[in-house]
Amino acid sequence: MSKLSYVNIFAADIEALSGFYQRVFGFPEVEAIRSPIFRGLDAGTCCIGFNAPDAYELLYLSEHAETSGCKFLLNIDVDSPQEVDRMVPIACEAGASLIKAPYTTYYNWYQAVLLDPEGNVFRINHML
Template structure:
């Protein structure tokens, strides 16, 4: 069985975006993996990484063009109150609210935001049954 080790977000300013997420969630940096093109953070069972745009070429990937979402990262939280609290904190630190906290048709409580570079992410409370 495969396991997820890293989710990486490409960023124009990896220091600013890494600081946004680490401050919001209290993630600890994996300093051993720090390079001029990368910052990594402990994030539950996987790690969250931030890659400079030059990493596209290093990885032989084409930079995406056009509009639209290329990914959506979801962060699970422990309560509806924590979702609301972190929505406010994220906005204070430069995030843009896309969708106010709401209960989904499948019983989760979440909100959709964009980080300071415009990447979409969700703050989610999966409820007691998750």
């Protein structure tokens, strides 16, 4: 059976952006895989990787380095609707921007939509 192991984000500042997710959600760094162009965080069921721009060349993706727009969406699940409400101001104080305040979706999740300090979209969710 296949499983998701990492979601990787190309980040202008891997130290600052991985630090944001550590401060807000408490995800510990996977120090064994740290490099000058990579940081990894253990997010429970999978990991979040942060690649420096140098990784574009390493992965033969240089021609795609200038593409912009939303290319992925991180979903971080928490234990309750109250935890969603609690985490939003913590994320904002750490540098996130609130795009959509916590609400109940048509598919019965309680969630908030935010941008991290580099403009990447993430949601804080609880399935009702």
